[in-house]
Structure formats: C-alpha cells, structure tokens
Amino acid sequence: MPVIEVDDLQRRYRAKTGIRRRSTRDVEAVRGISFDVEHGELFGLLGPNGAGKTTTIKMLITLLLPSGGSAKVLGFDVVREPREVRRRVGYVFGGERGLYDRLSGLDNLRYFAELYAVPAREQKQRIGELLELVGLSGRETERVEGYSRGMRQRLHIARGLLHKPEVLFLDEPSIGIDPVGARELRQTVALLVEQGTTVLLTTHYMFEADELCDRLAVIAGGRIVASGTPGELKQGVSAGQVLEVEVFGSADHAIKAIEDLRGVDAVSVEERDQAQLLIVRTGAGIDVTAAVLACLDGISLGRVATREPSLEDAYVELVSGS
Amino acid sequence: MGTLRLLGTGWWFHLKIHSRSAFDGVLGIIYPMFFATSIFFIYGQSADESGLVAAAIGASAMGVWSAVSTSAATSLQRQRSQGTLELLVAAPTPFPLLVAPITLSMATIGLYSFVATLLWGRFAFGIRISLEQPLVFVVACIATSLAIGLMGFLLAVAAVRYRSAWALGTALEMPVWLICGFVVPLALLPDWLLPVAWVLPPTWGVAAVKEAALGGSAWPDIALCLAIAGVYAAIGAVLSHRLVDSARANATLSLS
Secondary structure (H helix, E strand, O other), X not given: OOOEEEEEEEEEEEEEEOOXXXXXXXXXXXXXXXXXXXXXXXXXXXXXXXXXHHHHHHHHOOOOOOOEXXXXXXXXXXXXXXXXXXXXXXXXEOOOOOOOOOOEHHHHHHHHHHHOOOOHHHHHHHHHHHHHHOOOOOOOOOEHHHOOHHHHHHHHHHHHHOOOOOEEEEEOOOOOOOHHHHHHHHHHHHHHHHOOOEEEEEEOOHHHHHHHOOEEEEEEOOEEEEEEOHHHHHHHHOOOEEEXXXXXOOOHHHHHHHHOOOOEEEEEEEEOOOOEEEEEEEXXXXXXXXXXXXXXXXXXXXXXXXXXXXXXXXXXXXXXXX | OHHHHHHHHHHHHHHHHHHOOHHHHHHHHHHHHHHHHHHHHHHOOOOOHHHHHHXXXXXXXXXXXXXXXXXXXXXXXXXXXXXXXXXXXXXXXXXXXXXXXXXXXXXHHHHHHHHHHHHHHHHHHOOOOOOOOHHHHHHHHHHHHHHHHHHHHHHHHHHHHOOOOHHHHHHHHHHHHHXXXXXXXXXXXXXXXXXXXXXXXXXXXXXXXXXXXXXXXXXXXXXXXXXXXXXXHHHHHHHHHHHHHHHHHHOOOOOO
C-alpha cells in the first residue's frame, strides 16, 4: 500500500480585492492532482513559484482542507483523521520562520518535543542525537535569534524529526542557504531515506531534485504536467540535444528567427554578467549550429557548445509548455 | 500527568519568550506605574484609607488585564507571522492545550502588576496597606490572574481564524476596567450593566482581593471567579477546535 495516496486533489482559494467595493474571485491553486508515494521513497514535487507545491503539502499535513478529491497518508484520511496523520508525519519548511527566536535551540526542541508527545524520559537522548545529526551540538544553548540561516534550517530539520516521523514533508528546505549548507542538508535527507523514512520534497532546484529524488512530479499551474524518475523525465521530454551560445550584446531580434528554424523545439535566454546565454533545444539528431550562428550574424559571440539535455532543460520545457 | 506537564512546559517556555522582550518588558514596568499613579492622584483627594487601598487593588488588576487583553490576540498573530502557528496546529496535541499556556504566561507577567502597584503606592504615595488576610490575598491575586489568563485564552483563539482579531483585545481593554469595578465601584454602574459585570470573572476576582485586603469573606468570590473562568476556558476549548477547522478551510493559518 502506498504511504501517500493523492487522488484528484483540489484546492481553491477565495481572493478578496478592493476596500469600498469588495470583490471576490476563486483562485485554483491545485487543480486535481493524483500521485502515490511508496514506503522509503524520496518523491519530489518540482515546480515554479505559485505552482501549487506548498498548497499540496499543506493539505497532506492537514493544515489546509482540500476543496475536492482525497488524500491519505499512511492509510489515514487527511480530512477525517487529521490527528492520526499529525502523529506520524514531520514537516520542515525553508526560510527563517517557524522557530521561537527568543528561545535557545535546545528550548525550541524541548518545547516541540512536548508538543509531539515525545516521552519525557526519551527527550534528552533524542534531542542530543538530533543535535549531533544536524551539526548543532555545542551551539544548542544559544538563542535562535543569533543563528545563521543554515543553522536555523538545520534546527528545523531536527524539530521535524523529534517524534521519529514515518513520513517527512520537506517544503523547499534548502531555500536561501549557502551551497555547503545545502549539500549537508541533502546528505542528511539521503541518510534519512536510507534509514527508511519516506520523504516528500518540494523544490525548484533541479540539481537537488536530480540528486535526491527517486521519482518526481513536475507541477505547474496546479496540475501535474509530467512524472517519473529524473532519467525518464529527461528522456521523455526531449530526446534531443541542447545548443548553448554565449552572446555579447542583445540577441533578442534573432530569437524569433531561431525559433522558426526547422528542428528547434524551444529557445530561452539566460542573463549572465556581461553576456547572454542563448539556449536552443532541438530534436534528436538535428544539428542547427550553423543555422543559429547565421541568425546571429553581426553579433559578437563567445563559447558555442552542444550538450545532452539536463533535468533543468526538461523542466523548463514542461513548465513553459503547460 | 501528561496534560499538566504539557501545560507547565508551554507556560514556562512562553514565559521565557515574553519576559525576554525588552520592549514588552519596559512597557510591562511603565504601564502599572502609570495606572497606579493616575488612580492614586484621583483617589488621593479622599481621606478614606480603605478607598485608597481598593483603588490600589483596582489599579493592579488593570495592569494584569492590560497585560493579557492586548497581548493575547496579538501573540497568536505574532505566531502566525513567525510561522509557528502552523506548527502548533500541525502538532497532534489538542490545540487548546497549546494556546492556554500562552495567555497564562502573560497573566503571570501581569501578576507583577499587583506587587509593583502596591509597592509604588507604599513608597511613592505613602499608602499603608495592611492586609487583613495575607494568605487569602495572595490566593485571590493568583485566582484573578488565572481567570484573566483564561479570558485571554478565549480572545486568543479567535485570532486563529480571524487575522484582525487582535483588535478585539485592544477594544476590550478599557471597557473591562470600568465594567469589572477596577476603578469605579460596581454600585455606581447603571443597573443594566451589572449582569455584564457578573459574567466577567475579574469582577469576582477583584472583589475577592479587596475582601482579603480589607477584611471579609473572600472565598465565595474566589470560587465564583474560578468557576466562571472555567466556563470561559471550556467555551474557548470548544471554539478553538471549530475555529481551527474554519482556518484550515479558509487558509488563514499563515500569512501567505
């Protein structure tokens, strides 16, 4: 039986605007998504801001009631049996919020241990283990207001694991932390999965999803637009290749011409320090290098290279096509 | 035992949180002094010693109520903005057991108001307070603070569903001073207002404190104060479950 079962899950918000003449409109944040997560799996929800990732997680951890559809976690319905779900899941979100700044890290963990009914005789040992796991041993008596972002995030992880949850929900846990901290975080998450914890992770960092997730669902506009292993997504979206051209100056006028070239699936531009990076995605076996360079005639060019599509290319194609 | 431990732990950690705010701390010291000074100047014109003692007790209760009423709902709003309100709701523990310690910790800080006001009256205004029943006086002060804390609990749970409910506590601050007889004897209130005073636990709590200080039977008033506060707590507990469900339906647990 899957640990997480999501069937046609929907969530609408009522947004209000205006002061004198108030009007309301319904915003569909999640539009009927379905997926399953198996025991011990690390499942990723990948999508841009506002895609519905956090809303989905909040429905699964019982903080939001769905507008339609159903979801079960460990066999318990998130609407009818919220306390059973809450007992068994952990929730960690990214950013600096979610901690009591005026308390020490240790006091934060003690308080949440009490909230999650960790037996009093086990609390000290459990907190000690978690401080060791997240690398905060020796800093636990300092007030959280003095912690760095990375330390706060690690404390969040420790808080989410206090009651040994069977399922851990991580909502963009590495947002805003430095690369070293993010790498340590990924190692910690990988360790938890090795130990049998089922993890549902939301992120918009491709490398994080690629490195960690067993399976992924790409969500955009409240709908799942693709799902599978990272490898399947890369292959399924585009079996072709990617041409990258470094352009000094504006290539905007040439983009339309490049898009119209035969075999070109998508064109995007990334701003770099002094240059733009033109990314041209093509079908398999189609070489458009010469034609693209002809379109860019008269513009100063730098590096020109072709490569295999990455998960990020797959993601951009999926999200922009949705 | 587990419930008591949870309440005690929550109370202690929230007491730590509230007592570590320099801003709140300064206000907590200044407010009771301000209330007491105003009251002593007003009632100082009278030569009636017992009237001054009653006024000092009323000013003390004003401090406790102000510490709780304005902070109870704003505290939940603060938890919402710092992202901890969602974590409280996401915990498997019954929600009322997580909110009640928050307002009780505020009432504990408000207890300082009792001591500060009486000392301020003694040393700044020379008001001699000889307590007829010191032990009962202490019990009455604690009971009054507990009752005010539980009233604050009822205000706080409203903030779980309604983001602007913090304004309710502020709006009720001064009316309760008057209606509960903190600064004006109940006998001076219009008759139609008396039933409102009777259903507010601080009315009986302050009456008990005055009885204990000036001589009289304080225990019936203490019992009434605690009984009515218990009803408030029960209403708050039932309401909190409904409001949390409504907040889950209307997505008001977080700011985003």
